[in-house]
Amino acid sequence: MAMPREHLTDFDNPHADDPDLAEAYEAGYREAAFGTHDADKPxxxxxxxxxDAWKEGFVAGARRFRAYQKGYARGITQGLQHEGTIDPMPNPHPPGDLANAWGEGQQDGLLTARVVRDDIATKALEIAHFDQPAGPIHGSGWYWQEWNGGRAIYVQRPADHELPPDAVFAVDAPIHAEYQRLGGVGGLLGRPVGDTENVPDGRGTVSEFQNGTMYATEATGAREVHGLIRQHWLERGGPRSDLGYPTSNELDERADHGKVNTFERGDLYFWPDTGVVEVAGIQVRYRGQNCFGESDEISAEDETYIVASTVGPTQETIKSTTTSIADVNGGGSYPDFLVLYSGAPAGIGALAVTMMEHDAGNPDQYRTQIEGGVRLALNGLAGAIAATGVGLPVSGIALALANAGAGPIANAINSAIGSGDDLIGTDVFPLAPKSLIELARAELQRERDVEFNLATKLLSADGGSYKAYFDVDFV
Incomplete structure (x- = not known):
């Protein structure tokens, strides 16, 4: 907002008969009316x-400043709503210094509105495709008006001392709409600091803001990057890097209190203890099983198989994979390799592992039953997932399972399995993005002939005891 000019007319000093008190009163009045306006100033x-006289004057001066503010607000509202000559609104104050302040504010507001209109019109003539205003002028301090095609022009008046006097910027579609959705000038990104420009690759456009940058392409829409993730991405080459353009705004990764931006060919995560971590993708893989004791079955060998269920961000992305049936002997080691999940860390929230001993059943039948059990368990955990503040997406699943333990899913799986093959045991792993990345970075361990970095507890039934093994790696 413009500042009132420091002059007094029709100024009534109640201490005019005492020069010392009159001087103190006027000093307080001027401080509040034209100075810092700081109510706590001693x-x-x-x-x-x-x-006492200074404080009395300060209170009266503050009333003058408020009168100026209200007049200014009235003037700029009038000026932005109407073009051409405007008849001033009636002054609400009786003749005197408050009336003068209100009138000064109104005239300054009308002048600011005229300058804003002229700035916007001039900018529209300079920039291609700004053909027709599509709405009124909005704002205060920073003003903006939408034009045809979802574009907008932003103006700061009076100009901030940190910006050039011509702080007038054109923000093109679709960046303008997303910028406004994020709060505009008062939101996450702050004020614009330049016009929307074409990215040299010919695919996208970019707008710079006080606290970040927004890129847009036809495929990705408009997405913002800011802070350390933005810094890392730009150091890698920005849109020209292997990551490509952002496909999300910066999001909360709530399982471990981090942040993430997704990109066309990978993700950038940030946690305070790790800094920025770049991930193109991860794989979760079954690596085999070890037998620590056969069951009491009459057959010479146990015939075991595993149903591994990966839980994605929705119940529709629960996917179960059945391993081949293995003839196992006590003390035997059975390495294997089967990809269970391949994709972004944010695409998987849990791994549910169910080991079965084959009698006469159909393994595919149990895979379907186990998937049903996992879905049933997630329904039962809905309250716990909602309490994480994340909802069903993977961070919420991982948080809920970390708090509730494997029990709810294991119990639901056990209840879902019909007669036929024997259930040996179930184990469940919450897999938030940070834990997946840490596992992928960890060196593989070996137990007997099986390499792994994730293993079930000892799964036992009818005298038989087994472990199933998995690993996580980058792709």
Whole structure:
């Protein structure tokens, strides 16, 4: 907002008969009306009559400043709503200094509105495709008007001392709409600091803001990047890097209190203890099983298989994979390799592992039953997932399972399995993005002939005891 000019007319000093008190009163009045307007500013006089007079003047000066503010707001509202000559609104104050302040504010507001209109019109002539206003002028301090095609022009008046006097910027579609959705000038990104420009690759456009950058392409829409993730991405080459353009705004990764931006060919995560971590993708893989004791079955060998269920961001992305049936002997080691999941860390929230001993059943039948059990368990965990503040997406699943343990899913799986093959045991792993990345970075361990970095607890039934093994790696 413009500042009132420091002059007093029709100024009534109640201490005019006492020069010392009159001076103190006027000093307080001027400080509030034209100075810092800081209500906590202490009196410059020692305690006594002069200090009291200064405070009295400060209160009266604050009333003058408020009158100026209200007049300015009225003037700029009038000026932005109407073009051409405008008849001033009636002054709400009786003749005197408050009326003068209100009138000054109204005239300054009308002048600012005229300058804003001229700035916007001039900018529209300079920039291609700004053909017709599509709405009124909005804002205060920073003003903006939408034009044809979802574009907008932003103006700062009076100009911030950190910006050039011509702080007038054109923000093109679709960036303008997403910028406004994020709060515009008062939101996450702050004020614009330049016009929307074409990215040299010919695919996208970019707008710079006070606190970040927004890129847009036809495929990705408009997406913002800011902070350390933005810094890392730009150091890697920005849109020219292997990551490509952002496909999301910066999001909360709530399982471990981090942040993430997704990109066309990978993700950038940030946690305070790790800094920025770049991930193109991860794989979760079954690596085999070890037998620590056969069951009491009459057959010479146990015939075991595993149903591994990966839980994605929706119940529709629960996917179960059945391993081949293995003839196992006590003390035997059975390495294997089967990809269960391949994709972004945010695409998987849990791994549910169910080991079965084959009698006469159909393994595919149990895979379907186990998937049903996992879905049933997630329904039962809905309250716990909602309590994470994340909802069903993977961070919420991982958080809920970390708090509730494997029990709910294991119990639901056990209840879902019909007669036929024997259930040996179930184990469930919450897999938030940070834990997946840490596992992928970890060196593989070996137990007997099986390499792994994730293993079930000992799964036992009818005298038989087994472990199933998995690993996580980058792709």
């Amino acid at each position: 009196s410059p006089f020692p305690a006594g009559p002069q200090s």
